[in-house]
Each structure stands twice: as C-alpha cells, then as structure tokens.
Amino acid sequence: MHGVVIKSTGSWYIVRTEEGDNIECRIRGKFRMSGIKSTNPVTVGDIVDFHLEENSENGIITNIHERKNYIIRKSVKLSKQTHIIAANIDQVFLLVTLENPPTFTSFIDRFLATAEAYSIPAILVFNKIDLYTKELLDKKKKLEKIYRDIGYECIDISATKNINIDKLKVIMKGKVSMFSGHSGVGKSTLINAIHPDLNLKISAISTQHKQGQHTTTFAEMFSLPFSGYIIDTPGIKGFGVVDFSKEEVGDFFPEIFALKQDCKFNNCLHVNEPDCAVKNAVEKGIIAELRYKSYLQLLEDEQENYRVDYFS
Numbered sequence: 001m002h003g004v005v006i007k008s009t010g011s012w013y014i015v016r017t018e019e020g021d022n023i024e025c026r027i028r029g030k031f032r033m034s035g036i037k038s039t040n041p042v043t044v045g046d047i048v049d050f051h052l053e054e055n056s057e058n059g060i061i062t063n064i065h066e067r068k069n070y071i072i073r074k075s076v077k078l079s080k081q082t083h084i085i086a087a088n089i090d091q092v093f094l095l096v097t098l099e100n101p102p103t104f105t106s107f108i109d110r111f112l113a114t115a116e117a118y119s120i121p122a123i124l125v126f127n128k129i130d131l132y133t134k135e136l137l138d139k140k141k142k143l144e145k146i147y148r149d150i151g152y153e154c155i156d157i158s159a160t161k162n163i164n165i166d167k168l169k170v171i172m173k174g175k176v177s178m179f180s181g182h183s184g185v186g187k188s189t190l191i192n193a194i195h196p197d198l199n200l201k202i203s204a205i206s207t208q209h210k211q212g213q214h215t216t217t218f219a220e221m222f223s224l225p226f227s228g229y230i231i232d233t234p235g236i237k238g239f240g241v242v243d244f245s246k247e248e249v250g251d252f253f254p255e256i257f258a259l260k261q262d263c264k265f266n267n268c269l270h271v272n273e274p275d276c277a278v279k280n281a282v283e284k285g286i287i288a289e290l291r292y293k294s295y296l297q298l299l300e301d302e303q304e305n306y307r308v309d310y311f312s
C-alpha cells in the first residue's frame with residue numbers, strides 16, 4: 001500500500017491513501033534517508049509504502065519514494081542536526097507581517113534564497129494589512145517594489161477581514177502549498193479563512209513581547225475542497241541554510257545571479273573584488289542595498305543576525 005504523509009508527531013505518521021483513508025503508521029528500527037542528517041527521517045509530504053501490522057489497523061512504513069524537493073531547517077538546539085519541514089512542495093508562501101510580530105528583511109531574504117536553492121517557487125504574502133498605519137503601508141509598498149522587481153509575487157491580504165483570500169485560492173488550486181513564517185503571522189488563521197471546516201487552533205500574539213506563542217507545533221497537510229493541498233507549519237525563528245557553499249550563495253539571489261557574468265573575476269564573491277558588477281549595481285541603486293546586505297550576511301552565515309532589520 002502507499003500514500004502521502006499528512007502529519008508527523010515524531011513517532012507516529014498519518015498516511016493518507018489514494019482512497020482517502022488515514023492510516024496511523026510507524027517506522028521500525030533504523031530508517032535513514034541517505035545523505036541527510038536529520039532528526040526526522042520521514043516528513044509531511046513524503047510518499048511512502050507501508051503494510052498493515054498483523055491484527056491491527058496500523059501500518060509500518062517500509063519505503064520513502066524519492067523526494068522531488070524538501071525544505072529543511074537547522075534544529076535550534078543541535079545546530080549540526082537538521083529537521084526536514086516538508087517534502088514534495090510545489091510552492092511556498094512566506095507570510096510576512098511588518099509588526100506584531102515584525103518580520104525582518106534578513107529573514108525574508110534567507111527564506112527566499114533557501115527556496116531558490118531548492119527550486120521551489122516562493123510567494124510573499126503580506127498579512128494583517130487591516131492593521132497597517134499609513135507609515136507601515138508606505139514601508140510595505142517600498143518592500144514590495146524591491147521584491148517584485150526581482151521577480152517575486154507579493155500579495156496583500158487580511159486573513160481575519162477576508163481580503164484577497166480568493167486571489168490566493170486561485171494560485172493554490174491543484175498544488176501542494178506550504179505556509180511558512182514567524183509564529184503569530186497568521187498562518188493557521190489564513191488556512192482557516194481558505195478552508196473554514198479545518199478550524200485550526202490559533203492564538204493571540206503575546207501583548208508583552210509582540211510575538212506569536214508557537215501555537216502550531218507540528219507540520220500538517222490538509223486537502224483542499226477546490227483540489228490541492230496546504231501545509232501548515234510551526235512558526236520558525238531562523239532559517240538555516242544548511243549546505244550552501246560561499247560560491248553559490250549569489251546564485252540564490254536572482255538579481256546577483258543575473259549580473260555575475262559581468263564581474264571581472266568569474267569566482268567573484270562581490271565583497272572586495274575590483275570591477276565587480278554587483279557592487280557597482282548596488283552603488284547605482286540597481287540592486288537594493290538591503291538585499292545586498294542580506295547576501296553578505298548569508299555569506300558570513302551568522303545565526304545571531306537572523307533578526308536584524310536592514311530596512312528602516
């Protein structure tokens with residue numbers, strides 16, 4: 001038998017079969033995907049083979065089909081370990097709020113670079129626009145211009161006021177979409193707005209810290225009434241870009257990638273090299289300063305910089 005993993009709690013997996021049955025499955029003994037050191041061998045979105053245990057309605061997973069792609073993050077405590085958030089994703093929506101909680105551009109850029117590295121189309125969704133002041137609307141507009149100019153779609157929504165939810169539904173139809181972003185940005189609220197029957201748990205962000213409360217604790221996949229799947233994920237703080245080499249970081253910034261053949265040195269890292277087309281473009285304002293700073297930061301790969309905002 002086979003199916004898709006729609007939920008994982010660490011020791012149990014819910015596998016949905018083509019007939020639409022949900023079977024609780026386990027893995028037995030050592031089960032490792034070659035090449036990935038991760039805390040979870042099986043993840044949401046994985047296509048797996050399994051067989052039913054004797055005299056039981058539960059199954060044992062015996063095989064994971066090759067993944068089209070997957071997104072990983074570094075485990076917070078064990079920095080060398082990674083956690084696979086989800087696999088076989090068609091597109092990822094990054095939910096962004098400029099306040100309550102703030103989403104910093106360094107985080108957005110790290111996320112986008114990761115999506116580029118895995119060749120997963122990424123869409124920026126600015127949520128909670130019902131709360132935006134004139135000043136925040138201006139800031140959002142400037143940010144959107146930067147991201148649109150380099151090819152990323154940006155959509156303004158309000159999950160609670162039902163603004164532009166239909167626009168999202170059109171893009172999601174027939175696809176596996178993953179929702180990501182900091183805790184409290186409204187991922188679960190948005191999924192409820194798209195598919196109210198799901199009635200996912202949400203919580204107010206803490207008034208003291210203006211941060212989310214990590215309400216969603218496991219990634220989970222839901223099938224949509226208009227065809228397609230949606231993956232809700234727990235809020236993430238940092239996004240570990242695990243296996244980038246310095247030379248390839250620029251390839252995950254579309255505007256840097258586009259210019260690199262014009263640099264004098266073909267292994268130019270666009271830091272201190274002479275006749276660097278990228279640095280020239282930054283000076284002329286063709287490449288946004290904040291994107292370039294995010295790029296430099298990724299080169300250094302300093303964890304503690306995750307939450308630094310270069311846009312203000």
Ligand SMILES: Nc1nc2c(ncn2[C@@H]2O[C@H](COP(=O)(O)OP(=O)(O)OP(=O)(O)O)[C@@H](O)[C@H]2O)c(=O)[nH]1
Binds near residue numbers: 157160
């Ligand atoms: N005003 C306003 N509040 C919103 C909107 N979307 C979500 N919220 C509120 O933001 C808070 C957090 O929403 P959640 O959906 O729990 O956030 P989440 O991203 O799922 O958070 P985690 O599960 O912790 O990662 C709730 O109080 C929501 O009501 C919106 O469009 N406008």
Ligand SMILES: [Mg+2]
Binds near residue numbers: 187189202215232235
């Ligand atoms: Mg949630």
Ligand SMILES: [Zn+2]
Binds near residue numbers: 264270275276277
């Ligand atoms: Zn260069």
